[in-house]
Amino acid sequence: MGVASERLPGRKVKPKGMSGAWGSIRSEFNDPEKRTAYWMILPTTLIVLLVAAWPILYAVWLSLQRILPNTTEWVWFSNYSRMFSDPVFYSALSNTFLFTVISVFFEFTLGLAIALALNKSFRGQGLARGIAIIPWAFPTVVSGAMWRLFYQDEVGIFAALASGLGYEGVILANDASVLIGAIVSDVWKTTPFVALLLLAGLQTIPDDVYEAARVDGATKWQQFMRVTLPLLKPAILVALLFRTLDAWRVYDLFWSMSDRQLDSLSTYVFEFVRVSQADFSIGNAAAVFVFVSSIVIAFVFVKVLGVREEA
Amino acid sequence: MSGMNRRDFLKYSGAGILGASVLSSCSRVASGFTGAETVPEGTLVFSHGPDSSGTIPKVIDKFNKENKDGLTALYRQAPADSGQYFDKLRTEFQAGSATTDIISGDVIWAAQFGPNDWIMDLSDRFTDEMRSEFLEPTLETNTFDGKIYGVPWFTDVGMLYYRTDLMEKAGIDAPPKTWDELMGMAREVQEKTGTQYGFLFQGAEYEGGVVNGLEFIYNAGAEVMPPDDPTKIVIDQGDADKGLAMQQRLVVEGVAPEAVATWKELETQDAFIKGNAVFMRSWPFVYGTILGGKETGSELKPEQVGIAPIPTLAEGDESFSGQGGWNFFINAATKKADDCFKFIEYMIQPEIQAEFAVGASFLPPRASLYEDEKLLKDQPVIELAKDLVTRAKPRPRHPFYSDMSLVMANEFNSVIKSDSSPEEAVSTLQGELERFANLGAEVYDL
Numbered sequence: 001m002g003v004a005s006e007r008l009p010g011r012k013v014k015p016k017g018m019s020g021a022w023g024s025i026r027s028e029f030n031d032p033e034k035r036t037a038y039w040m041i042l043p044t045t046l047i048v049l050l051v052a053a054w055p056i057l058y059a060v061w062l063s064l065q066r067i068l069p070n071t072t073e074w075v076w077f078s079n080y081s082r083m084f085s086d087p088v089f090y091s092a093l094s095n096t097f098l099f100t101v102i103s104v105f106f107e108f109t110l111g112l113a114i115a116l117a118l119n120k121s122f123r124g125q126g127l128a129r130g131i132a133i134i135p136w137a138f139p140t141v142v143s144g145a146m147w148r149l150f151y152q153d154e155v156g157i158f159a160a161l162a163s164g165l166g167y168e169g170v171i172l173a174n175d176a177s178v179l180i181g182a183i184v185s186d187v188w189k190t191t192p193f194v195a196l197l198l199l200a201g202l203q204t205i206p207d208d209v210y211e212a213a214r215v216d217g218a219t220k221w222q223q224f225m226r227v228t229l230p231l232l233k234p235a236i237l238v239a240l241l242f243r244t245l246d247a248w249r250v251y252d253l254f255w256s257m258s259d260r261q262l263d264s265l266s267t268y269v270f271e272f273v274r275v276s277q278a279d280f281s282i283g284n285a286a287a288v289f290v291f292v293s294s295i296v297i298a299f300v301f302v303k304v305l306g307v308r309e310e311a
Numbered sequence: 312m313s314g315m316n317r318r319d320f321l322k323y324s325g326a327g328i329l330g331a332s333v334l335s336s337c338s339r340v341a342s343g344f345t346g347a348e349t350v351p352e353g354t355l356v357f358s359h360g361p362d363s364s365g366t367i368p369k370v371i372d373k374f375n376k377e378n379k380d381g382l383t384a385l386y387r388q389a390p391a392d393s394g395q396y397f398d399k400l401r402t403e404f405q406a407g408s409a410t411t412d413i414i415s416g417d418v419i420w421a422a423q424f425g426p427n428d429w430i431m432d433l434s435d436r437f438t439d440e441m442r443s444e445f446l447e448p449t450l451e452t453n454t455f456d457g458k459i460y461g462v463p464w465f466t467d468v469g470m471l472y473y474r475t476d477l478m479e480k481a482g483i484d485a486p487p488k489t490w491d492e493l494m495g496m497a498r499e500v501q502e503k504t505g506t507q508y509g510f511l512f513q514g515a516e517y518e519g520g521v522v523n524g525l526e527f528i529y530n531a532g533a534e535v536m537p538p539d540d541p542t543k544i545v546i547d548q549g550d551a552d553k554g555l556a557m558q559q560r561l562v563v564e565g566v567a568p569e570a571v572a573t574w575k576e577l578e579t580q581d582a583f584i585k586g587n588a589v590f591m592r593s594w595p596f597v598y599g600t601i602l603g604g605k606e607t608g609s610e611l612k613p614e615q616v617g618i619a620p621i622p623t624l625a626e627g628d629e630s631f632s633g634q635g636g637w638n639f640f641i642n643a644a645t646k647k648a649d650d651c652f653k654f655i656e657y658m659i660q661p662e663i664q665a666e667f668a669v670g671a672s673f674l675p676p677r678a679s680l681y682e683d684e685k686l687l688k689d690q691p692v693i694e695l696a697k698d699l700v701t702r703a704k705p706r707p708r709h710p711f712y713s714d715m716s717l718v719m720a721n722e723f724n725s726v727i728k729s730d731s732s733p734e735e736a737v738s739t740l741q742g743e744l745e746r747f748a749n750l751g752a753e754v755y756d757l
Contacts, residue, residue: 068754069427069710088721153570154582173572173728259573261516261724271717274398277423278714278750 056291063284069277079285089286092263095179095254099264100247103186107243108236110187111194116228118195119202129199136192144256147185148172151257178258186253190246194239201235202228241301245294265290350410355384355647355654359415359637360391366670374657384413384654393417394518397713404429412645413654415637416461418452419716422541422708425460426755430640432458436652448703449676451538453638455708456757460640462655465664465673467635468699469526469621472583472591472598476615477504486619488630490530490557493590493622497566500589508588509566511579512558516724519575521716522633522706523592524723527554529631529704531624535719535744536707542752547741554624555726555733562727572727584609592621594635598692599672618695620702634703636676668693674700710755711747718743 028034063080066073083089118129135143150158151171158181159171171177205228213223229236251266260267269290272283350356359367368386375383389396397420403409404427414430424430437459442450445463453461471493473486481500487493497509513519528535528546531554535546561567571579576593583591584600591597600607601616620630639655641648657663664680667673669689674696680686681697707715722736731739751757 068750070754153568153573154578170568170570170573173569175730259515259517259575261573275394275717276714278711278747 059284059291060288063281063288066281067284068280075281079281080289082279083282083285083289086282088263089268091175092265092268095175095262096248096250096264096266098179099183099186099250099254100244103183103190103247104240104243106183106187107191107194108240110191111239112198112236114191114195115198115202118199132195133192135189136196138189140189140252141256143185143189144253147181147188148257148259151178151181172258172261175262178262182250182253182257182262185257186247186250189253190243194243197239197242198232198235201232204235205231237301237305241298244297244301248294248297249290265293350385351383353381353383355382355412355650356387356410357384357413357415357654358387358389358411360389360393360396362671364671366667369670370658370663370666374654379657380650380653382650382653387411389415397423400424407644409642409644412642412647413651414640414642415464416640418634418636418638419706419708419712421453421460421638421640422455423710423712424640425455425458426710428643430460431643431648433460433462433641433652434458437462444678445676446678446700446703448634448701448705449636449638452634452636452705452708455710456541456755461638462659463676464637464639464658465667466676466700466703467594467674468632468696468703469522469592469594469634470632470696470699471619471621472593473617473619474500474506474586474589474611474615475617477506477589480504486617487590487622489626490561490622490624494561494564494566497589506587506589508568508582510561510590510592511567511574511582511588512561512571512592513575513579514558514562514567514571514724514727515573515575516720517575518716518720520723521719522635524555524558524719524726525704525706526592526621526631526633527558527624529633530554530621530628531557532628535740536709536748538705541707541709542748542757544741544744544748546744547737550624552733552737555723555736557624558723559726559729559733563729572724581608584611586610595674595692595696596672598695602691613691618699620699630702631704632699632702634705636674665689707744709748709751711751714747715744 029038064074064076066075066079114132118125118132122128138146150156153159153170153172156171162171169177171181209227209231210223213227218226249266250264251270254262254264254267263271265286269283269286272279272286274283276283357371362368371384371386390399397417400409400411400414400416401423404424409429416424416430421430425432442459446466449463449466450459453459453463471486477500478484478486478496481496481503483496483499487496493510500506501509512523514523525535528551531550533546533549533551533554535544535551537543537545562569562571576596579588579591579593580597580600582588583593583597598613598616598618601609601611601613603609604612621632623630639658641651641655645651659677661677661680661683664673664675664677665683665686668675668680668686672690672692674693675681681693681700687694706712709715718740722731722740725731726733726736
């Protein structure tokens with residue numbers, strides 16, 4: 001390190017008369033070792049910029065223009081204001097919001113119960129774990145189409161059950177009941193995924209912690225509240241983050257189950273970007289909205305609930 | 312990059328949805344629908360959706376064997392879903408990469424592709440003399456802003472199916488002419504025969520639902536867009552709301568089941584051919600299913616079923632049928648336009664159209680075939696449709712039809728579900744459609 005340390009005083013002298021930032025950049029690149037380091041991370045940086053940053057900035061840039069078949073016009077935020085004044089956008093937003101909150105709540109509570117049950121050792125444990133994961137292995141479009149049949153008024157078992165219980169409407173012809181149906185399907189399908197993540201978390205908790213708790217006279221409930229939950233927190237937050245972001249971007253389940261009748265934020269984007277010819281740009285704005293809101297959700301999980309620190 | 316238009320945008324970045332942009336520019340490399348097949352020099356590429364009857368490959372084989380002027384053609388299968396097919400073509404056109412010479416297209420596409428110069432103006436090639444042999448509605452739908460962009464291949468019309476046997480049991484001898492008559496008859500027949508449903512139509516939020524809703528509007532004597540002026544919307548000037556109110560009433564009063572709000576062609580056909588309905592609005596293909604008997608799942612025999620024009624709101628009004636059907640377009644980018652038109656001329660010959668009518672149950676757009684004794688015997692649906700094909704009325708023809716259709720599908724469906732009133736729907740439609748009409752006038756200089 002002799003060379004580097006010899007240069008150190010010189011480096012402090014050189015920036016004199018230059019602006020601070022420029023000076024420090026210059027000194028960084030004057031150091032051959034650091035220069036090599038920069039060269040080595042350059043390809044990675046370029047690739048990250050190309051595949052992640054560029055498309056995002058490009059989409060934002062596009063969302064500020066009005067793009068018609070033969071013309072393009074810079075319109076600042078008018079696409080956003082048109083989106084925010086569209087009633088369909090609000091129904092898509094509220095569908096997505098309700099779907100996310102309710103389905104993630106049930107997936108978490110049921111998933112935790114299943115994980116706790118599967119964490120006990122019993123005969124046929126492997127088989128039980130295998131069976132529990134089956135719904136999750138279905139492609140979403142397949143399970144969506146399957147659940148649509150369950151709700152269909154002519155052949156559906158849930159439709160028959162509902163009418164047996166005195167429900168007079170047609171499940172698939174009512175937005176609210178279609179949304180409930182979508183939530184039920186999603187809970188059925190993704191609870192195993194949450195259970196799997198939580199089970200993995202449970203297995204990292206060493207037995208001696210429980211032993212110590214028992215020695216101190218903790219009840220089962222106290223063990224769960226004071227030992228299991230705190231130690232499971234990293235796994236819980238990861239599971240919630242995954243599920244919330246996934247649910248927020250829901251697309252395939254809604255459209256396969258409701259035959260393109262139920263709107264989510266993502267189907268809203270699709271309709272404008274792929275179907276509409278006059279309001280294409282609103283779709284760009286909506287795509288940016290989905291992206292930014294997802295970032296906000298992730299940020300809340302990471303910063304406020306502290307996924308990173310705990311994990 | 313300030314002069315960027317939508318075409319360039321697609322060229323550089325594909326769909327442009329976050330993250331996918333870079334990868335999707337690869338779609339320019341993939342050619343056509345099925346990927347990388349090599350097309351021999353001098354072969355015309357023709358695209359259409361899958362044909363379960365096998366008639367299209369048969370006719371194209373024939374064309375290739377005759378090899379007139381050394382021409383051969385290749386059938387490239389397009390997606391079965393016409394919305395997907397449309398989207399695929401549009402993306403290819405915008406990216407300047409369409410590799411299909413002759414494109415089969417839905418009736419609404421001429422006005423959507425033509426003004427963008429993606430398909431050729433055929434006004435000179437498809438001469439008046441040739442046109443005079445075709446049914447007027449099939450030509451009208453291919454015309455936009457005074458130019459004709461497509462040559463009719465086959466036509467499709469909405470029709471009222473009714474159960475002759477059940478009506479007879481109830482002592483009714485003629486199909487209904489108005490919606491009120493239909494309601495009365497449906498109730499009477501249901502009462503006497505215990506039939507589950509009175510009337511079925513396609514009410515889901517999709518293109519077929521748009522056609523159904525338009526039929527109720529047209530048959531109330533109203534219009535959405537004047538046939539010769541794509542810059543105006545007139546839905547609020549007639550009795551369109553009364554037409555939609557009738558559609559809503561059919562459901563509210565239980566003549567049609569509430570579930571029609573989610574039903575498309577297959578669900579309605581299914582219930583009808585099982586014998587569970589007195590009346591059904593659908594397309595000619597259902598008759599083919601009924602002719603197929605047990606093999607195609609029909610529990611009805613052809614003699615139990617009659618076909619009539621769609622009822623009207625007021626007695627004595629003219630009945631209109633929603634129009635469907637497919638046409639031949641020529642890709643504006645092809646270098647073989649003359650050869651393409653020769654292919655089209657081959658396909659629209661009376662003999663070939665008769666072959667499609669028998670083999671694939673395509674209703675011919677050529678008027679003379681409805682008088683052809685041999686064809687009437689070989690394909691009974693022609694006889695039944697004869698009275699209907701001339702009543703066909705196109706959907707609004709407009710470059711922004713996709714946008715208009717989204718709004719109409721949404722509004723018509725919410726009226727059926729009683730989520731909004733017919734008056735509300737009409738006033739929303741007037742405003743929304745007008746916005747697209749004005750934008751179209753501005754962008755396409757109409």
